[in-house]
Amino acid sequence: MRKVNRPVPTSAPRLEVRNMSRRIGDVTVVDDVSLEIAPGQVTCLLGPSGCGKSTTLRMIAGVEMQDRGEIYVDGELVCDTVTRVPPERREIGLMFQDFALFPHLTVAGNVGFGLRGSRADTDARVGELLDKVSLTHLSQAYPHELSGGEQQRVALARALAPRPKVMLMDEPFSGLDNRLRDGIRDDTLAVLKEEGASVLLVTHEPEEAMRMADEIALMRDGRIVQKGAPYNIYNSPVDRNAVAFFSDVNVVRAVTRGALAETPFGEFLSPGMPDGTEVEIVFRPQHVRIDFDRQGRGPSPTITDGVAARAVVRRARFMGSESLVDFRLDAGTDIRALVPNVFLPAEGTVFWLTIPRNRCHIFRA
Known part of the structure; x- marks a missing residue:
């Protein structure tokens, strides 16, 4: 791997993606995507199914390779078309839609899986996270004994256990009952803020993005068409489709005369x-x-x-x-x-x- 000597500015974003693209066959799935996420910031990558959100997430995580573009963490290059830091060394956590818990491990075993260090340090970190997600009493339970919301919290704790600088979340609440979803989203956001991780959350639900994000990146056909705070995205949409993505719309057609x-x-x-x-x-x-x-x-x-x-x-x-x-x-x-x-x-x-x-x-x- 070639060494990249790049000075780290004091104001470097926690995560920076520059001009990232990905083609699958003849289809451009991700097209010239650029993002910056500050330390502790929650950014939602929002868009309809099939627009390239999850592919973007997988490339940042290192699960998939981009065809063009660069990815930086704290100003350090982790991936371009030549350099590629392995996923496990990027200090990036990834939380999947289906939680992907190990069925043969207890809750504590799942959270502590892959942690390095002494047994005492591992046990302390697992105990700290189980307390934050209110699952201490279920530390010796197995995934099949848990509700969907409890499994979601175990997956969150496991992803946070190595103290990642960046947390990537791919539709993490989509499998939950509507009645529980709002409370679990709020609890998850509180834990993420407490841990100080920068978050990139993929969702197709505008309400979820508005509820959780400091910034929304609206994605369509592989491209980010608009970025900004939820209030600005909602009230100053870039086009008709951006208005309609957040709510029903009325449309009155006319022809201009004299402006x-x-x-x-x-x-x-x-x-x-x-x-x-x-x-x-x-x-x-x-x-x-x-x-x-x-x-x-x-x-x-x-x-x-x-x-x-x-x-x-x-x-x-x-x-x-x-x-x-x-x-x-x-x-x-x-x-x-x-x-x-x-x-x-x-x-x-x-x-x-x-x-x-x-x-x-x-x-x-």
Whole structure:
């Protein structure tokens, strides 16, 4: 292995991935991916199934080799197309979707597997981690005697036992019951923060990414299309698909004239788009505002909410903590609104809808 003399800057990211790509046959599975994760940071690699998330994780772990690009831990090169530090020497932990516990070992045996050092040091580290994941009382149990949540905590403790600098987690909560998942995610995040490991978590669930991440990297077709804090990713999406990945969306189509797009909700600014450009105004159902019909009239136009559009109820359903109401505008466009609590107007009822301008996103069609 060639030695790489690279000065380590004091502000080096804990994990850095530069321009990493991977082809399988004629398909580019991972395409020019770059990431930086600071010490103690939790980054979620979020995207639909088959977009390249797990392949990215496996290359960082060293289970799979990239065709191009570099991987650094604390500023030190661990892998490019020539240099390759073995997976067990990268100080990177990997937690799989199926937990992969050893069935013939006890909980304590699983957590301590592979630890180096004296028996006393190993026992102390195992005991420390079992206490953190609240499994001390099950130290001598076997995996088949545990619930799914308990197995998940054992897998977490085992991955953390060697004190990795970076923890990679591949859909670790997907096999858990929905009723338990939120609590286990919160407990897992607390343990990870306490251990100080930087985390790269792969998930296809936006809610999970929003709940756990300091930063989200949104991935599509092998590429990272947007990176940022959860608030910024949600509220400043890069395109229509990014909006729709996090929630249902309403779409109103229009054509620009003089940097304006005329819609049933009034005019929308479309700077930089030539006349005749087809655009889409995209907004989420929870941002639709509903007003009553006043003898055939709606609320007056405002700068913040634009023009009210007349709409007729097509269907209303109660979802438990909120209601979904489907409307049809006079122009023929279907609009869905999400309303807190119970709101079940009869089919055919007339309302007027407005959309706050600061909740709308305009994209080329």
